[in-house]
Each structure stands twice: as C-alpha cells, then as structure tokens.
Amino acid sequence: MTTVEREARIVERVPKQLCVGGHWRDARSGATFKVEDPATGSVLCEVADAGQADGMDALEAAAAAQASWAQYPPRERGEILRRAYELLMDRQDDLALLMTLEMGKPVAESKGEIAYAADFFRWFAEEAVRIGGGYAVAPNGQSRLLVMRQPVGPSLLITPWNFPMAMGTRKIGPAVAAGCTMILKPAQQTPLSALALADVLQEAGLPDGVLSVLTTTDAGGVTGPLLRDGRLRKLSFTGSTPVGRALIKQSADQVLRTSMELGGNAPFLVFDDADLDAAVAGAMQAKMRNIGEACTAANRIYVQSGVVGEFAERLTGRMAALRMGRGTEAGVDVGPLIDDRARGKVQDLVDDAVHRGARVLLGGEPGEGAGYFYRPTVLTDVPKDSEVSRTEIFGPVAPVIPFDTEQEALAEANNTEFGLVSYVFTRDLGRALRMSEGLETGMVGLNQGIVSNPAAPFGGVKQSGLGREGGSVGIDEYLETKYVGIAGF
Structure with a gap:
C-alpha cells in the first residue's frame, strides 16, 4: 500500500x-x-x-x-x-x-x-x-x-x-x-x-x-x-x-x-548560573512543541545578561537545524501552522518587533510552496513594548529578551494579564524556590521545558x-x- x-x-x-x-x-x-x-x-x-x-x-x-x-x-x-x-x-x-x-x-x-x-x-x-x-x-x-x-x-x-x-x-x-x-x-x-x-x-x-x-x-x-x-x-x-x-x-x-x-503568555527565565545545555534543550521543548501552537509555549524568553549572547547563539543553531515540511514525511521537525490567518498573525508580530528594533537571527518569514508554513525564527534585542512580548504567538518564533537582576526578571514575567505556566532555569535552590513562589502562574517548569502530565493539575490563574x-x-x-x-x- x-x-x-x-x-x-x-x-x-x-x-x-x-x-x-x-x-x-x-x-x-x-x-x-x-x-x-x-x-x-x-x-x-x-x-x-x-x-x-x-x-x-x-x-x-x-x-x-x-x-x-x-x-x-x-x-x-x-x-x-x-x-x-x-x-x-x-x-x-x-x-x-x-x-x-x-x-x-x-x-x-x-x-x-x-x-x-x-x-x-x-x-x-x-x-x-x-x-x-x-x-x-x-x-x-x-x-x-x-x-x-x-x-x-x-x-x-x-x-x-x-x-x-x-x-x-x-x-x-x-x-x-x-x-x-x-x-x-x-x-x-x-x-x-x-x-x-x-x-x-x-x-x-x-x-x-x-x-x-x-x-x-x-x-x-x-x-x-x-x-x-x-x-x-x-x-x-x-x-x-x-x-x-x-x-x-x-x-x-x-x-x-x-x-x-x-490563553497563555509563558515567560521562560534563564539565569547566569543555569546549566546552559539544559536551558537550551528546555527552550526547544517549551517553544517548539506542537510547532509553537500551544498555550504552554515559551512566549517570552528572558535570559540574564551574562549568558544572553551565548544562549541566543546556541538556540539559533538548534532552531536552524530543524527540518520543515509536511508532517507525514520522515525526519520532519516543523509542520505547517493551522491556517493562513494563523500564519499572518505570526508574521505581523515579527514585523512589529523588527519595526521597534528587534534583530532577526533566524527566519522571520513564511516558508515556500503550498501549505501554511512559517520558518523557525529567533529574535533578539526584542523591545519590551513590542506586541510579541504581550501577545500569545502560537508559532515557531522565539523572542530573546535580556535582563539583569532576579527582581527585574520576576517583575517582567508577571507583567501580563495571563498566568498559565512559567519556566525557570537555575542551579540555585533558594532562587528556584523564590521564583516558584513569586511567579503568578498556575504551573512552573523548574529546569524542564514540559509540564503537562495527566497525574498533575493543569490550569492557570488570572485570565488564563x-x-x-x-x-x-x-x-x-x-x-x-x-x-x-x-x-x-
């Protein structure tokens, strides 16, 4: 057959x-x-x-x-x-x-x-x-x-x-x-x-x-x-x-x-002391699962200034290696978005971020040919007032935003009407507990990029x-x- x-x-x-x-x-x-x-x-x-x-x-x-x-x-x-x-x-x-x-x-x-x-x-x-x-x-x-x-x-x-x-x-x-x-x-x-x-x-x-x-x-x-x-x-x-x-x-x-x-607007926080290999792997899971079309997807990737450059470079390399195509084909990592309207929304968010000063490290445009494909995309220097920082992306776009202090990271992460899930990567136990307690979300992924589990309570706070x-x-x-x-x- x-x-x-x-x-x-x-x-x-x-x-x-x-x-x-x-x-x-x-x-x-x-x-x-x-x-x-x-x-x-x-x-x-x-x-x-x-x-x-x-x-x-x-x-x-x-x-x-x-x-x-x-x-x-x-x-x-x-x-x-x-x-x-x-x-x-x-x-x-x-x-x-x-x-x-x-x-x-x-x-x-x-x-x-x-x-x-x-x-x-x-x-x-x-x-x-x-x-x-x-x-x-x-x-x-x-x-x-x-x-x-x-x-x-x-x-x-x-x-x-x-x-x-x-x-x-x-x-x-x-x-x-x-x-x-x-x-x-x-x-x-x-x-x-x-x-x-x-x-x-x-x-x-x-x-x-x-x-x-x-x-x-x-x-x-x-x-x-x-x-x-x-x-x-x-x-x-x-x-x-x-x-x-x-x-x-x-x-x-x-x-x-x-x-x-x-809806969600999940923050993904990477601190200087994090295991960077684990953080990049977690970001790939949290961002690219389901082509980014998930309410739990990492929407805003905050990386502490000391490692933001290296993190962005590693993430770009991993994203660039993904193969885009029809999901039925062997070896395909990234399928199409659900329809043309969804693809248009993703493009509008990327265009707005670039217009406000963000740099495109990878992608930033639709795929070629039939179907509703959008290329895996990494943005850096993303302004905090850009639409991509406030809106659920629902696509394969990873905005990388630098931060300096723990207090700044927590404030930015909570600066949203949504509160479904957040992700934290750190090897400092005290910081891990402080962030888990302080983040205004119903779920926290601590040093992991996937939280969904039938044995765990799934849900959010605020308007999530x-x-x-x-x-x-x-x-x-x-x-x-x-x-x-x-x-x-």
Missing part, C-alpha cells in the same frame, strides 16, 4: 456523521463542511455540519441518560476508560497519522499526543473508584454530618484544534469517571480526531446517550442555546481568553459550573482560566458536594 493510499484509507475509516446520543447520523439540514490538510491546502474529506436542532437533540439525549449513567457502578465506568486507553494505544500509528493530516504536526509528535491522550483515560479509570465522601459527628454531638459526591450532570465540552485528541480525553476522562453525560464540540479545523475518539469509546462500551459529538462551522449557533437551557449543568472550555470571557458571560444566566483553560484538569483534583470539576444532616442522636 502506498503512502497516499494509506492516508486515504485512514481518513475513509473515520465516521463523518454526527454522533448524537451514541448514534451516527447526518445533520438535520444535511449540511457538511470540508476538512483541510494545512500542509497542502487540499481537502481531506467532508463531515456533517451540525446546526441548532442537532445541538438540542444531543442535549435531550444527555439529559435522558444522566440519571441511569450516574447510577452506573464506578468500577464499570473505570473499565470503559481502561478499554478505551488500550484501544487508543493499539491504534496509535493510525490515529497519529490522522491527526497529522488534519492538524499538521509531525507524526512523531502526533504519536506522542495519542499516548498522552490515552493516559488521561488510564488515570481517570483509576480515579473513578476513588470518589470519596465523609461522615462526622457534629460538634455538639446532637447530629451526624454526611458528605457525598455526585455528578454535576450534562456537560458541554469545547475543545481546540492544537491538541485535538488530548484535549478531548482530558475532559471526557473525568466526566466519564464522575458519571456525567457529555456533548463534545471539537474545533472546526480538526473534527476527525474527535470523531475517531467517539468511535473508540463506543467500541469500549460507553452506553448510548452518554456522549454526543457535534462537528460544526457555527459554534455559537449550536452552543448558545445549550448554555441557555437549564438541563445543561457544566461547561468546560479550552481556547482563547476572549472566547472564554464570552462563554463565562453566557454561562451566568443558568449559573453553570465552568472550567476554563484559556478557572479550575484544573488532570491530577487528583481533575475529577472535582465534574462533581457536586452534597451535605446531609442526620438527626436523632
């Missing part, structure tokens, strides 16, 4: 219809939309384009199934997730290629994401049987206090295009473990991974009605009525801060439980979001706490 034939076969296998309450069907209107390969601009296939009526059908299914699903034995819910984990790992190669075709990242990275995504199912399979409660004697001894944990109820899960499988499992895993029914609305650019995930969960034994998947070009038209309907009780969203703000406002009328994983996903607290977002006072003692 040729490469082209294999790609076509993998795309062909994926369901193209909506999954409404566990049943595959066309959109009520019969509408479809095209899914594009960002590396070539060619059309991969067409999938169903849900409308408002389809969304309400999905909510009806979720509401109808909620009571019985909440009573499902926790061990059996966990076993469904465990089987889904095993299916994802068994199909890792095919699912990775599918992801690369619709999103663009190199296949090696896509395989890593499938493993990461599957691990959320494995983690929450184990958490399903650990939902606790409490029993206590009231302080006056006259009653007993019983605390129980119950599922929140029907949940709307909205996921982005940059990690199309992992963002789905990170939300579905705890919802299944807690006993919540779900409606998943994936990003328009990358619907195939979500549809493939629904197919896997059905095969793993997820009962009808528990999960619906709505692919659509009209996100607001589909989700707006759901947010206004009292049967929906939970919203979990991963995406941009402006969209998150709008969804929080829409959620206020029904006082929905909300989880928001929003609300709540946490993953870790032992991840399931809490899908559970309500009920207190029962017992008299008669």
Whole structure:
C-alpha cells in the first residue's frame, strides 16, 4: 500500500456523521463542511455540519441518560476508560497519522499526543473508584454530618484544534469517571480526531446517550442555546481568553459550573548560573512543541545578561537545524501552522518587533510552496513594548529578551494579564524556590521545558482560566458536594 493510499484509507475509516446520543447520523439540514490538510491546502474529506436542532437533540439525549449513567457502578465506568486507553494505544500509528493530516504536526509528535491522550483515560479509570465522601459527628454531638459526591450532570465540552485528541480525553476522562453525560464540540479545523475518539469509546462500551459529538462551522449557533437551557449543568472550555470571557458571560444566566483553560503568555527565565545545555534543550521543548501552537509555549524568553549572547547563539543553531515540511514525511521537525490567518498573525508580530528594533537571527518569514508554513525564527534585542512580548504567538518564533537582576526578571514575567505556566532555569535552590513562589502562574517548569502530565493539575490563574484538569483534583470539576444532616442522636 502506498503512502497516499494509506492516508486515504485512514481518513475513509473515520465516521463523518454526527454522533448524537451514541448514534451516527447526518445533520438535520444535511449540511457538511470540508476538512483541510494545512500542509497542502487540499481537502481531506467532508463531515456533517451540525446546526441548532442537532445541538438540542444531543442535549435531550444527555439529559435522558444522566440519571441511569450516574447510577452506573464506578468500577464499570473505570473499565470503559481502561478499554478505551488500550484501544487508543493499539491504534496509535493510525490515529497519529490522522491527526497529522488534519492538524499538521509531525507524526512523531502526533504519536506522542495519542499516548498522552490515552493516559488521561488510564488515570481517570483509576480515579473513578476513588470518589470519596465523609461522615462526622457534629460538634455538639446532637447530629451526624454526611458528605457525598455526585455528578454535576450534562456537560458541554469545547475543545481546540492544537491538541485535538488530548484535549478531548482530558475532559471526557473525568466526566466519564464522575458519571456525567457529555456533548463534545471539537474545533472546526480538526473534527476527525474527535470523531475517531467517539468511535473508540463506543467500541469500549460507553452506553448510548452518554456522549454526543457535534462537528460544526457555527459554534455559537449550536452552543448558545445549550448554555441557555437549564438541563445543561457544566461547561468546560479550552481556547482563547476572549472566547472564554464570552462563554463565562453566557454561562451566568443558568449559573453553570465552568472550567476554563484559556490563553497563555509563558515567560521562560534563564539565569547566569543555569546549566546552559539544559536551558537550551528546555527552550526547544517549551517553544517548539506542537510547532509553537500551544498555550504552554515559551512566549517570552528572558535570559540574564551574562549568558544572553551565548544562549541566543546556541538556540539559533538548534532552531536552524530543524527540518520543515509536511508532517507525514520522515525526519520532519516543523509542520505547517493551522491556517493562513494563523500564519499572518505570526508574521505581523515579527514585523512589529523588527519595526521597534528587534534583530532577526533566524527566519522571520513564511516558508515556500503550498501549505501554511512559517520558518523557525529567533529574535533578539526584542523591545519590551513590542506586541510579541504581550501577545500569545502560537508559532515557531522565539523572542530573546535580556535582563539583569532576579527582581527585574520576576517583575517582567508577571507583567501580563495571563498566568498559565512559567519556566525557570537555575542551579540555585533558594532562587528556584523564590521564583516558584513569586511567579503568578498556575504551573512552573523548574529546569524542564514540559509540564503537562495527566497525574498533575493543569490550569492557570488570572485570565488564563478557572479550575484544573488532570491530577487528583481533575475529577472535582465534574462533581457536586452534597451535605446531609442526620438527626436523632
């Protein structure tokens, strides 16, 4: 089988219809939309384009199934997730290629994401049987206090295009473990991974009605009525801060439980005493993972003056060695950005920085040929007032900014409305602890460039979001706490 034939076969296998309450069907209107390969601009296939009526059908299914699903034995819910984990790992190669075709990242990275995504199912399979409660004697001894944990109820899960499988499992895993029914609305650019995930969960034994998947070009038209309907009780969203703000406002009328994983502007701090080899390696991970299209990507690289020149030189060398191309090709390190608008935004940020005095050490321009490629780029002498210092880049651009003192580094790192993650490289234990305590972010990577881990709580502060996903607290977002006072003692 040729490469082209294999790609076509993998795309062909994926369901193209909506999954409404566990049943595959066309959109009520019969509408479809095209899914594009960002590396070539060619059309991969067409999938169903849900409308408002389809969304309400999905909510009806979720509401109808909620009571019985909440009573499902926790061990059996966990076993469904465990089987889904095993299916994802068994199909890792095919699912990775599918992801690369619709999103663009190199296949090696896509395989890593499938493993990461599957691990959320494995983690929450184990958490399903650990939902606790409490029993206590009231302080006056006259009653007993019983605390129980119950599922929140029907949940709307909205996921982005940059990690199309992992963002789905990170939300579905705890919802299944807690006993919540779900409606998943994936990003328009990358619907195939979500549809493939629904197919896997059905095969793993997820009962009808528990999960619906709505692919659509009209996100607001589909989700707006759901947010206004009292049967929906939970919203979990991963995406941009402006969209998150709008969804929080829409959620206020029904006082929905909300989880928001929003934008980032991650500072990456390198001190004079850092292991420079480790710092450069960490910067490559934090900057270039997922082509820089990650909310955790290093956005502002602050390097202490004593090593800024050497660091910039080493980083430029590493970036220059990266091979750019279609992610399905062997040896490719950097795939395309998701679409032309994303590439245009990156170019605008680079142009602004250069106009304000930054120097381009590498790149600074789009790639040639078809697809939405942008060359790996290193900027130095980046002014603090440049847009690239304030705006999430979402591309393969590394701005290097010098600093002199620890106090200056901390002040600059915190000088943002965002607070998702920060990175610190130093061999001074006291400094490491001071920075970890002082940085206004929900996560800190200390001498490492990747923080994401299913066993750890993922989330930010300030305008980077609300709540946490993953870790032992991840399931809490899908559970309500009920207190029962017992008299008669």
